[in-house]
Amino acid sequence: MNARALPEKRPAEWSEDGILACLSRHFPLTHPSLLLGRGDDCAVLKAGRPLAVSTDLFLEDTHFRGAYFTPEDMGYKALAVNVSDLAGCGARPQGFTLCLGLPAWADMAWLDAFFGGMAQLADSRNMVLAGGDLSRCDKLTVSVTVWGEPSDPGDFLVRGGSMPGDILFVTGPLGLARVGLSVLESHGRKALESWPAACAAHLRPRPHVDEGLMLARAGFNARPPALMDISDGIMRDLPRLLGLTGELSATCPEKRSGLGAQIVLARGQLHPEVLRHAEQKGKNPVHEALLGGEDYCLLGSCAPDMLPPLHAAIPGLTSIGVVTDGGGIVCNHEPLDSLASMRGFDHFEPHAGES
């Protein structure tokens, strides 16, 4: 952990030694997966088995608002969105690195709270902070890289591999975090009173690690489920699961899978706060759930005979439809293309992504 480019002159505790001491209070230096922890040019991972690796940016005013995120929320969520990528592969989290660009307003009390929120999630998943970089920045800038090992038994689960007739499922409520973003943007933290579940879904999403590990185990002696985490909403993420979009299909259109999906989403499957919010806004709650964004639950498909044991093992698992042999993606008999003009989750900004 370098701390070589720090915010401007502060009290004595706001020194490299002071910050490193604060870090040490929250994050242990050692871990069974490490041969060498923080404090050198590199950390050294034992890494005797394959490793799943993912990285995400977490930027002020792009991914979160300082106005209604506490420092604990920021630290927690910056790590959670990365851990969710591990969950989407059925991986068991092991460790992470942290790059932190601190604005001039940051002080030791803030940093202590930020590290505290991050350490809460790291401890609960037994993840080690193996290294990082600390610098000065205009706005709070966080970049986390996480890694994890395969479940035992089990292999990592990936996108693609769905077959016509497979059941589509999710492991949590759709559209709830979208409602949370909307009410927090409108009312700040006062929204927590009327929309507790939605605000929690946006501020403190729970990565579905245990669900991912159970799915990986279920796939060990059978055709493995296709799996991913939902970060941009079903409408944008389902085509990714089915292999209809992505870098490979962007460069090799002939490699697109040609699969489709029939989604059936009843109002009764939606969270009460999603229904109430849609009613207040005069919107179709199913559309809101499909657009979603930052759900951070898992989206997958599996052979029909795998579904009963999965239902038994994962209480929150809900079937939402079936994979088809082409025919596009249809939800409640309405083609999803007709929703394409509505914006998916977009982090406060216009989308250029849909060309």
Place this chain on the structure above:
Amino acid sequence: MNARALPEKRPAEWSEDGILACLSRHFPLTHPSLLLGRGDDCAVLKAGRPLAVSTDLFLEDTHFRGAYFTPEDMGYKALAVNVSDLAGCGARPQGFTLCLGLPAWADMAWLDAFFGGMAQLADSRNMVLAGGDLSRCDKLTVSVTVWGEPSDPGDFLVRGGSMPGDILFVTGPLGLARVGLSVLESHGRKALESWPAACAAHLRPRPHVDEGLMLARAGFNARPPALMDISDGIMRDLPRLLGLTGELSATCPEKRSGLGAQIVLARGQLHPEVLRHAEQKGKNPVHEALLGGEDYCLLGSCAPDMLPPLHAAIPGLTSIGVVTDGGGIVCNHEPLDSLASMRGFDHFEPHAGES
């Protein structure tokens, strides 16, 4: 590689597919070290042996200036400063992830050039881009995480482990990048005419990977050299090599090594552009070399009998002194503490790091 939060509305090519296609032109999807490359929630590394991992921020106006860095320079250096951390462990680079926060001014021509500069270094070291994240940001924000494997034969080299009597060495010129920063700040790219080596050292530092690998091999059947890369100048980095500062010593002062060093730096050892610049500014060139910053060559120590073969194997290797049993750090009979009031390399900003 997600591209879900892109800069504002642009021509059709500035779409998720367009950007991913640009990425594919510069960075291959597959690599012998990968089981799964870009396009899923996680990349999957084979990782049968220990892995060295490091991460660094590369921020506009903190670590580089848009005014005199070409997009190719930015892409190259953002990766180079991370690869230098691998070199500092004697690791062989294998792969990296890239988080990229793009400002509104970025367009496809810029991105193509940025990726081009980054791919130039990645190709030369056979490194794979395994994943990343793309977002919108006010200023250009780059965060890279790199990993590498041990040399064969050899183990990773670390800080600490120096013994009194060991020879201190560096693998490249000291203070040259500091001169480059100074003249580029004063004159922009026009400085390249009069200060070609210094500007190149700042804009396109060469990570000393081959030197690190040779040192790791030399340490395989002997007491391994202590090693690190010099990012903040000898004056701040030598105490780290010797175990006098860092997170462990910040939290456990009794674990400080108690070592010292006698440095001998003659003017004849300094780069002609360092000498000329110091003369023009009326500064002591040895002090400038000690303050340095972003040298990105390697600093290490080894047993005296290891030095002759190292000299033969690494042409740029220079002895700069000897490790002592206490007595502080002294350069040319002057205690380094007396230089502590002078600022080390500080990326355009005041330092709070020295408490």
